[in-house]
Amino acid sequence: MNRNPTAFLKEEYDELVKNDFDWKLRILETGSTPHSVVDGKEVIMLCSNNYLNLSNHPRLVQGAIDAAKKYGAGSGSVRAIAGTLDIHMEVERRLAKFKRTESSLIYQTGFAANAGLIPQLVGKGDVIISDELNHGSIIDWVRLTKADRAVFKHKDMGELEKVLIDADKKYNKILIITDGVFSMDGDIAPMDNIVELANEYGAMTYADDAHGEGVIGPDGRGIGAHFGIEGKIDVEMGTFSKAFGVVGGLIAGSQDLVNYAYNKSRTWLLSGSHPPAVAGAQIAAIDVLETEPEHVRNLWDNTKYFKKELESMGFDTGNSDTPITPVIVGESSKAKELSNRLYAEGVFALPIVFPMVARDKARIRTMMNAGLTKEDLNVALEKFEKLGKKLVII
């Protein structure tokens, strides 16, 4: 047959561009710092996940250098064969201690943790119960399992219980899966209630706390610590790529969980382990969280100030409980316009538009950084106020 086997590449890309759905990469000429240079322009950074500004912390940088000098640039293998260095084991020991769980396991990324673990926890005859606003990296793997899926209304414990009552009758295993901190709205899953319901109906619990790790709970120890239920969530999953300032997925829970996970997760078994520099930086990040409480404190001080000021200007900041502060502006086109104008004025924050969020709830999603000063925040706030008035949002 006479076909052009790759024509679709260009055709589909062109279609994306036509609809303005293509991903436009923004390039940083600095590290991810509170003041970054993005596409050649210096901006106040309000859209990185580097919440604690640890990616630039001298102790993390030194940790990476030291490990690279000692172990080299790469690890040589997958963890399962010859790629487990003692420094990898050290990260896991330190992390379990930090999380106050029996054990922990590191994956290449948070995405790889979800991909490797979720499909191993349930199968045919089982059910996954999922919050309707869960992150895409959960949803994909939930779809890939052979289990049935039931969706409950965002944080609605009444609905969750109803699904559980039904599931209890019909299925073998039940897995409740939820974001810890929801990445679009910045609100927190009621994990204490979820665990209670799970216990009542014999369900497993899995919290993807990518945005809560290092941010919520005492010392930023995450969602379990936030609710004082450390070790009670069956799987606490998180990432080193956001507040911890490095990269890498993590799960924390029982030794049974970890033993099971590293024997079953294909992403862990079949893909190379972290370079030593990554592990060195991860250990340093835990060190910093354990010994320098000011970063988490600054993050929250900044968050509270920024939210309060935005609200007093008349902005709708949604229901966030965390350093993710949405600035809800209404129509998608308005959110895009506000984002563009903010960038022109030196503030970098991206729009989130329909269908990521409801049609009339398009927004700028701001993410706070512990390294921003009051002066920085005042500059950003002033721009928000000026443009908010100009675009008749406030």
Next chain:
Amino acid sequence: MVSKIGLIVNPIAGMGGKVGLKGTDGVVEKAIKLGAKPIASQKTVEMLKEFLTNDSKNDDLQWFTSKGDMGGRELKNAGIKEIEIIYEPSGKNTTYEDTKKACKKFLELDIDLLVFCGGDGTARDIFEIVDKKIPILGIPSGVKMHSAVFGINVSATAKMLHEFTEGTLTIGDADIMDLDEDRYRRGEWNIRLFGVAKGIVEPTYIQVGKTCFESVSDDVIKDELTEHIVDEIEQNNNFLYLFGSGGTIDYIATKMNIKNTLLGIDAVHKKKLIGKDLNEEKILKLLKKYPTVKVILSPIGAQGFILGRGNLQLSPAVIKKIGVDNIIVISTPSKLMHTPVIRVDTGDKKLDQMFAEMEFMIVVIGYRLSRVVKIQTNNF
């Protein structure tokens, strides 16, 4: 891109309401005598004006309508000048015959959307001619508006029209409801599914990139539902399955090569049709023969009824015998989006109470995917 839009106004729609009549079918003269004033015209103009305020691209649209108070006057009054008159009613007082004749013209013209102003009766008249060939959107102006083709009010209709022309809303199933007017005026309230038209719906989105979503057509979702039902039937090989009415189940049955009925109850065993358009008696007979039975129902769009409207053959006796746990409710997510509750009205207090105690229904919305929806049983 939408370009050809048809407009039909039923000038007498809604006139019965203000004077205490429950519809104008066959009682127009009585309504006029009682002092009823036409309201459809005004509602149409309001809707058009509101549409024009947020539609910058109106110059892309071509409007087609009938002469006089069947749409021509309304378009002019709203300030739309470029219109093509495609039908001229012969008498002064127009009837449903005129609506139908105009619809035939719209079919010939191959228009993209038919906007009408009226109630369930008008929707039914239009649907009888255009069937699924033209999507329809109703400006609510009748006394009864149970069909899923209406915006909830004038302003919502204007917004839907705008979003449809912009391409953010899409075409999907819309249930057309019907009611026996004579029984209704005697105080009996009973609607039934009359047919499944094409209407305007919110598309279902799936995330394909980080912030990139693809809207998926209703048919793709219905294919998923079909797969789900096929799996379900294969897993319970000895069960008898009763297929309920409506567009979703009709689609599934057709995909399974089952020659079902759109509005009736059909029986399927081992993926083969074994009984068609069954009445209560025939169903009860089958239930004697097959000890394990499940019934597949899909809610009527917007209304949410799964029992008690148009499927009285699924009588309390039948449902009790099957067992409420053996009811499978399925719906596309887009239908569920405008159907906030599942309603049950079996006519049997005890059975209704059983549903009320369940509080919720698990509704299958995709392949092995479900969500919970509240049940309502006091439907007055």
